[in-house]
Amino acid sequence: MRAMLTAVAALVLAGCNQQVAEAPDLILHGGTIYTGLDxxxxxxxxxxxxxRIVATGTSADLLKTAGSATEKVDLAGTYLYPGxxxxxxxxxxxxxxxxxxxLDEVKSIAELVSIVGEAAKTLPAGQMLFGRGWIETHWPEARFPTRQDLDAVVSDRPVVLERADGHAMVANTAALKAAGIDGKPKSQPQGGRIEVDASGLPTGMLIDNAMGALAVLQTAPSEAQIDATYEKGAAREISLGWTGVHSMSxxxxxVPRINELSDAGKLNLRIYNAIDGSDFDxxxxxxxxxxxxxTKAVKLYMDGALGSRGALLNEPYSDRPDTSGLMIAQEEPxxxxxxxxxxxxxxxxxxAIGDKGNELVLDWMQRTFDAAADKAVADKRWRIEHAQILRLEDIVRFHQMKVIPSMQPSHAIGDLYFAESRVGPRRLLGGYAWRSLIDAGAMIAGxxxxxxxxxxxxxxxxAAVARKDLEGKSGPQWHPEQAATREEALKMFTIWPAYASFREADLGTIERGKLAxxxxxxxDIMQISDAEILKVEPTITVVNGKVVYKRPAPAA
Ligand SMILES: [Zn+2]
Incomplete structure (x- = not known):
């Protein structure tokens, strides 16, 4: 009898020890946790x-499994989603x-010019001024800025201002001179355009590959500057609630810098790199x-952007019949x-942004798949970045070819203001066509x-669920029927990006065995009104089981 009791006691003790050893590192409790499981x-x-996630369930059940070293985070009625x-x-x-x-918030050319004039005064003599983020869509002047606009306030140093889409820049005369492109262009660069005025002289606007001429103005950043830039970028991402980024171009x-920074614990962000095509080897x-x-992907460019009329179209731009956009990629190489x-x-x-750009990419991908011996296209998961304007007959090809449309809802609510004038109503039927793509079986990486x-x-x-601008407005050609449902939008930013980076077994939903x-x-972004979605606050970000961001407690 005693022997038996001892045996039972030993078993109980063993059980306790086991429980301590298996106690979770972290329990998040007291919230509403959307798992992303249908x-x-x-x-x-x-x-x-x-x-890794070891259990999901009620707070009472999970808190019972806590050990003395378990970190417990009370969600206090807030909401948790897959990363x-x-x-x-x-x-x-x-x-x-x-x-x-x-220059994100600039509202007119007049304001742009005044900000640039002020900013130049703060720089040492001769140092180039670089700015970014302007977008002329809603400006009262209804035109692109010119070098003359900039010359009026800064003529003694180069000024280069990048448009928000990254596909155009405006430069002042000093910058054009330094780059050797201030005279009448003898020819236009392949895949780019130096905009000229009535007299044939540059306006200062450089589109796509034409921006390359300004590279001589840039000084290479030091390794320490590169590191600091990545650290700043990653810190911003996790403070907004992003747990991962597919970093393009x-x-x-x-890449070795990013790897080293991550290994040193300085990024705390999951990063999937698509490297620039020129660095493939x-x-x-x-x-x-x-x-x-x-680092498992390569970024290529077929065309430019719609706003600067660099997107490659099958037919000319509705508001500029002399151009159908730019083809940046060269077929053979x-x-x-x-x-x-x-x-x-x-x-x-x-x-690829224009309908011709997308058609060509699908064609080239198909040719690559057809020429391959193994025909293992299902696991290649090649992607089209943006996929903005599609011929209706190309929509179904994404699913058929297992090509992932990688799309940005905010582009739609920004572009739809001018998209109709660029491409007209007929071509907009295949514009930012989330609903059509999803219904045709595609998984959109958001x-x-x-x-x-x-x-x-x-x-x-x-933007994905409302398909309206941030003030809740939309226009007649915005196609509200192309909006995503809440469940689809959640997938666009969780499980579908996981799939698009070959990590769906580890990421994208909250379930036992997956990474935390x-x-x-x-x-509750799955339930509240559209407008309220913009007002929620990021509360906590957990990456790889570690709390990497927590909303600061309100000041007492
Ligand atoms: Zn991009």
Missing amino acids: RLPPVEAVSVKGG FTDAHAHLYGIGERETSLD VAGSH KGVFGETADKMVT TLALMKKAYDQNIQVCFH GSDAPVEQGDPRIEFY DFTGFSG
């Missing part, structure tokens, strides 16, 4: 160990935006041991690169294209 109700609590991932952003540019002259030389593909940084990417299992992320757009998960989620990446907001 047709299942939210849970109250989730527990995490070793970076939001920005499937198209430029992390370096986001960091740069934090430090360069920000990354310089190959930056630099040997930077791979991932960090903890898989926080993965690009197809060769695509074949190489296919053979090395590197994902192609191909920028992104923001920050710093082109603000890069705020609330704005992207709102969570985004917390103060409000």
